[in-house]
Amino acid sequence: MEVVVELFGIARARAGVARTTAEGECLGDVLADLAGRFPLLAESCIAGRRLRPGFTANLSGQRFVTGPETRLSKGDTVLLLPLDAGG
Amino acid sequence: MSSPIPGYHSCYLRIDLTTGAAERVALEEPFLREHLGGSGLGVALLLKEGVAAVDPLSPAAALAFVFSPLVGSPLTTSAKFAVVSKSPLTQRINDSLASSGFALAGKKTGHDAIVLTGKVPQPSILVIDDDRVHLESAAEFLGLSTGDTERSLRERLGTEFQTATIGPAGERLVCFATISHDGRHAGRGGSGAVLGAKNIKAIAVRGTHRPHWADTPALVDLARQLSEKSFGPATAKYRELGTASNLLTFNRLNVLPTRNFQQGSFATAAAISPEELSVARTRTRSSCAACTIGCEHLYELKDGNGSVRLEYENLFALGPLCGIDDPEAVLEACRRCDDLGLDTISAGGTIAFAMECVERGLLAEPWLRFGDGSALLRGLELIVTGEGIGRLLALGSRRMAHEIGHDSIAFAPQVKGLEIPGYDPRGLQTMALGFAVGTRGADHNRSGAYEVDFSEAVDRYNVGPESAHLAVETEDKAALMDSLILCKFLRGVFTDFFEESAEILRLVTGWDVTAEELRQTARRIVTAKKRFNILAGWTPAEDTLPDRMLQQALPDDARAQLSAERLSALVRAYNTARGWSSDGWIEDSL
Numbered sequence: 001m002e003v004v005v006e007l008f009g010i011a012r013a014r015a016g017v018a019r020t021t022a023e024g025e026c027l028g029d030v031l032a033d034l035a036g037r038f039p040l041l042a043e044s045c046i047a048g049r050r051l052r053p054g055f056t057a058n059l060s061g062q063r064f065v066t067g068p069e070t071r072l073s074k075g076d077t078v079l080l081l082p083l084d085a086g087g
Numbered sequence: 088m089s090s091p092i093p094g095y096h097s098c099y100l101r102i103d104l105t106t107g108a109a110e111r112v113a114l115e116e117p118f119l120r121e122h123l124g125g126s127g128l129g130v131a132l133l134l135k136e137g138v139a140a141v142d143p144l145s146p147a148a149a150l151a152f153v154f155s156p157l158v159g160s161p162l163t164t165s166a167k168f169a170v171v172s173k174s175p176l177t178q179r180i181n182d183s184l185a186s187s188g189f190a191l192a193g194k195k196t197g198h199d200a201i202v203l204t205g206k207v208p209q210p211s212i213l214v215i216d217d218d219r220v221h222l223e224s225a226a227e228f229l230g231l232s233t234g235d236t237e238r239s240l241r242e243r244l245g246t247e248f249q250t251a252t253i254g255p256a257g258e259r260l261v262c263f264a265t266i267s268h269d270g271r272h273a274g275r276g277g278s279g280a281v282l283g284a285k286n287i288k289a290i291a292v293r294g295t296h297r298p299h300w301a302d303t304p305a306l307v308d309l310a311r312q313l314s315e316k317s318f319g320p321a322t323a324k325y326r327e328l329g330t331a332s333n334l335l336t337f338n339r340l341n342v343l344p345t346r347n348f349q350q351g352s353f354a355t356a357a358a359i360s361p362e363e364l365s366v367a368r369t370r371t372r373s374s375c376a377a378c379t380i381g382c383e384h385l386y387e388l389k390d391g392n393g394s395v396r397l398e399y400e401n402l403f404a405l406g407p408l409c410g411i412d413d414p415e416a417v418l419e420a421c422r423r424c425d426d427l428g429l430d431t432i433s434a435g436g437t438i439a440f441a442m443e444c445v446e447r448g449l450l451a452e453p454w455l456r457f458g459d460g461s462a463l464l465r466g467l468e469l470i471v472t473g474e475g476i477g478r479l480l481a482l483g484s485r486r487m488a489h490e491i492g493h494d495s496i497a498f499a500p501q502v503k504g505l506e507i508p509g510y511d512p513r514g515l516q517t518m519a520l521g522f523a524v525g526t527r528g529a530d531h532n533r534s535g536a537y538e539v540d541f542s543e544a545v546d547r548y549n550v551g552p553e554s555a556h557l558a559v560e561t562e563d564k565a566a567l568m569d570s571l572i573l574c575k576f577l578r579g580v581f582t583d584f585f586e587e588s589a590e591i592l593r594l595v596t597g598w599d600v601t602a603e604e605l606r607q608t609a610r611r612i613v614t615a616k617k618r619f620n621i622l623a624g625w626t627p628a629e630d631t632l633p634d635r636m637l638q639q640a641l642p643d644d645a646r647a648q649l650s651a652e653r654l655s656a657l658v659r660a661y662n663t664a665r666g667w668s669s670d671g672w673i674e675d676s677l
Contacts, residue, residue: 010332
C-alpha cells in the first residue's frame with residue numbers, strides 16, 4: 001500500500017523534501033522504505049524499522065505513533081516530526 | 088559569615104533603593120539546599136521579603152536577580168539568571184530567565200542573588216562592582232532602546248561590566264516590559280516595569296569573586312561529556328533550524344494559534360516559515376555565553392538594518408496570531424519588541440485581541456485589522472507611547488477586556504492575565520492543564536506538558552484525569568532546570584534527568600544529594616510559587632482557560648474541543664497529584 005509521508009523540521013532538512021510517498025502496511029515498512037531512499041534521513045531519524053530517539057510519527061495529524069508494527073490504513077498520511085516541540 | 092558552600096557565595100546583596108543601604112545577607116546551607124538557585128531561590132527570597140500582597144509597581148515591591156550554583160561552572164548552558172518578582176501583568180509570582188554574561192559577572196560580584204527594594208527618586212543606573220554599590224544618573228539613557236542603552240553604558244563604564252537594561256516600555260511601566268541583556272530578555276510577566284517603577288534604567292555588574300567547586304576534576308570531566316552530548320541529535324533542531332521550525336509542524340497539527348485563537352492553522356504560514364525565510368535572506372547563528380547548542384538564528388532585515396533573532400514564540404505571536412504573513416513586517420515587529428523591551432507573546436496576544444475587538448465592533452480603531460503588518464507595527468509603538476489605543480494595549484489583554492466590557496474577556500487570550508503562548512490548548516489538552524494551573528499564568532516554559540501531547544501517552548484531544556501526573560512531572564522538571572539553572576533545550580540529552588542532575592549538584596556543592604531529594608525539591612519550589620500566589624490573593628477560579636476555549640471547538644479541527652467540566656476534572660486531579668486540596672489550596676499556606 002502506498003502512503004503519503006510529510007516531513008517536518010530536521011526530518012525535512014535531512015530528506016531534502018517536504019513530501020513523498022512510501023510503501024508499507026505498517027509504520028516499520030514505511031520507515032524502512034524511506035531509510036533505503038533517503039540515507040541522510042536514515043542517519044538522523046531512522047534506525048532499521050524504528051524511529052531514532054528524538055523523533056516521532058503521527059497519522060494524518062491525529063494520533064502519535066512510534067511502534068513499527070502500527071498498522072496503516074488506506075488514506076493515512078504519515079507525518080515524521082521531531083519529538084521536541086519546545087519553543 | 089562562615090566559609091561559602093562550593094558553588095555558592097552563601098549570601099545575597101539586598102539593596103534598599105530608597106535609603107541607598109546595601110547589605111550582605113547570609114544564606115544558610117539548609118536554605119540553599121532546599122531552594123537551590125534561580126527561580127527556586129528567588130521565590131523563597133520573595134516569600135522571605137513578605138511582598139506577595141504589595142503592589143508590584145510600588146516602592147515596597149521586591150525584585151530579585153538570582154544566580155545559581157552552576158553559574159560560572161564549565162557546564163554547558165549554565166550561564167543563566169532568573170529575575171523574580173510579583174508581576175504587574177498577573178499580580179502573581181513571576182520568574183523570568185535570561186542568559187549569558189550578566190549571569191557570570193553578576194555572580195562574580197560575590198553574591199548568589201541581588202534583591203532590590205524601594206525606589207530611587209531620579210532615573211538611575213545601579214552599578215555593582217564587587218561589593219561596592221553606587222547609583223549614577225540615567226538621564227542620558229532615557230528613551231534609548233535596550234541595545235543602545237547597553238552599548239552606551241558599557242562605553243561609559245567599561246566593557247568588563249555586564250548590564251541588564253529596560254527599554255522605553257519598562258520606563259513607561261508597560262505591564263509586559265522585559266529586562267534585556269545582550270539581546271536576550273527576561274521576557275514574560277513585566278519584570279521590566281517593576282525595575283522601571285524603581286527608577287532603575289539598568290544594572291551594571293562586575294566582579295572578581297569566583298566560587299569554587301567541590302570536585303573540580305570530576306566536574307570538568309562531566310561537563311566535557313555533557314558538551315559532547317549537546318552536539319548530538321537531541322539538540323539538532325535547535326542548532327540547525329531554531330525553534331521557529333515549530334511553525335509548520337504546529338500548523339499541520341492544527342495547533343498554531345491564528346487570528347487570536349479563532350483558528351488552529353494559518354493558510355499562508357509557509358510564507359513566514361524559517362524554511363522560506365532562509366531562502367530569501369541571510370541567516371546566521373549565535374549562542375549565549377558558555378553554551379554549546381547555539382540555538383539562536385538571526386535573520387537579515389531587508390532594509391540593510393542588521394538582523395533579528397527569530398524564535399517560534401515571536402514568530403507565532405507577531406505572525407499568525409495577528410493574521411500576518413508578511414515576513415518583513417514580522418521580522419521588523421520582532422526587532423521593535425527587542426528594542427522597546429516588550430514581551431513578544433503578550434504584545435502579539437494583546438494586539439490580536441484588539442484586532443478581534445475591532446472586527447466585532449467593540450473598538451473604534453478601524454486601522455487595527457488582522458493581516459495588516461503596518462497596523463501591528465503602529466500598535467507596538469502606541470503601547471510604548473501610551474497614545475490613543477496604546478493606553479489600553481499597554482495593560483495586556485485581561486485588563487483591556489475589563490475596560491472594554493461586552494464579555495470580551497471570553498476571548499482575551501490569557502490565563503491569570505498572562506497571554507497564552509503558541510500552543511492551542513484545545514488540540515493539546517495536557518498543555519491546556521499546564522496553562523490553567525501555571526503559577527505565572529499560561530506558560531510553556533514552566534510546564535512542558537506539550538511533550539505529553541506529542542507522544543503516545545495520551546490522546547491529545549481527550550486527555551483524562553489519570554494523565555494529570557504527567558503534567559506534574561513536566562512542571563517539576565522545569566522547576567528544577569530553572570533553579571539549577573540549565574537551559575531547557577538541553578533536556579533531551581539526559582537519560583535520567585533527576586539522577587544526572589543530582590550527580591551534577593554533588594560535584595558542584597559536595598552535597599550527598601539524590602534524585603529523590605531533587606524530585607522533592609522541585610515539588611517544594613512549585614508549591615512555594617503557589618504559596619506566594621495564595622498570599623497574593625489567588626483563588627481556585629483562576630485555574631482555567633478563556634471561555635472561548637471551553638465553549639468552541641477549533642473550526643478547522645472538530646476534535647479540538649475541551650469542556651469546562653473536563654478541564655475542571657483535570658485541574659482537580661492535578662491538585663490531588665500535587666498533594667494539595669482538590670481545589671488547589673495548600674494546608675500551611677496562610
